[in-house]
Amino acid sequence: MLVKTRGIVLSFIKFKESSIIVRIYTEELGLQSYIVNSVRKKGSASRIALFQPFTLLDMVVYPSSKGGLTRISEYKCSHPFATVPYDIRKSSILLFLSEIVARTVREEEENRPLFEFLHHSILLFDQKQSGFENFHLVFLLQLAAYLGFGVSSAEEVITQVAFEAGGAGTSGNNLMQLQQLEPYLTELLQRMDDAHLPNGRVRRELLHLLVRYFQLHVDQLGEIKSLPVLSEVLSD
Incomplete structure (x- = not known):
């Protein structure tokens, strides 16, 4: 039986000559993998x-058994991006966030609150003409709550990163460096989108702090390949 659902593209890999295997987080079925044929041919x-990444789709799909590949019967873009493709800062943020979601969201079952959060966040980000400097930081904080390890205080994050990251962050100097970020992370937690962070350096250091926090809580999260690119783009 066919299933009609909304979907959020997370990633794809090449398959055979002209096909792909695409991972999509769906509203009705959770995380699914689909074979899509003939999308890499000349003229396609x-x-x-x-x-x-993060393209929003309306789809009709064939359901699959747990973890199995299946196919999409129909698909179309539900909300074409108006700003993201034309702004290197926005496209870099979106690429980074899609990689984070692809590595952390693994459930193959319906989770409407999480889907609605992701869908709404992507739409909101595309609509923003300005004032999105902290968007990726706020997104990570909110996503952590949906994944079950939400942040209650800046001190909690700094303590965990300093003392639980496999021993790598146990030096006194490292703890002091992290503690310098505490007021900025507190500001972010309290004011979210309205938080005032002084410059790109602080944002970059907060970003690396939150990524390390995710790495503590998500098994085999590994290296985030898009992180250096985002750090460079947002360095000012």
């Missing part, structure tokens, strides 16, 4: 564009 550029 517009079709492969529909499977870029």
Whole structure:
């Protein structure tokens, strides 16, 4: 029986000559993997564009057994991006966040609150013309809550990163460096989108702090490949 659902593209890999295997977080079925044929053929550029990270889709799909590959019967973009493709800062943020979600969201079952959070956040980000400097930081804090390790205080994050990251952060100097971020993380937790952070350096250090916090709580999260690119783009 076919299932009609909304979906959020997370990633894809090439498959055979012209096909892909795409991972999509769906509203009705959770995380699913689909084979999509003939999207990498010459002249199919517009079709492969529909499977870029965080593209929002309306789909009709074939259900699968747990962890099995299946196929999409129909698909179309539900909300074409208006700003993201034309702003290197926005596209870099979106690429980073899609990698984080792809590595942390693994459930193959319906989770409507999480889906609605992701869907709403992507739409809101695309609509923002300015004032999105802290968006990725706020997104990480909110996502952590949906994943079950929400942040209650800045001190909690700093303590865990300093003393539980496999011994790598146990030096006194490292703890002092992290503690310098505590007022900024507190500001972020209290005011979220309205938080005032002084510069790109502070944002970059908070970003690395939160990524390390995720690495403590998500098994085999590993290296986030898009992190250096985002750090460079947002360095000012």
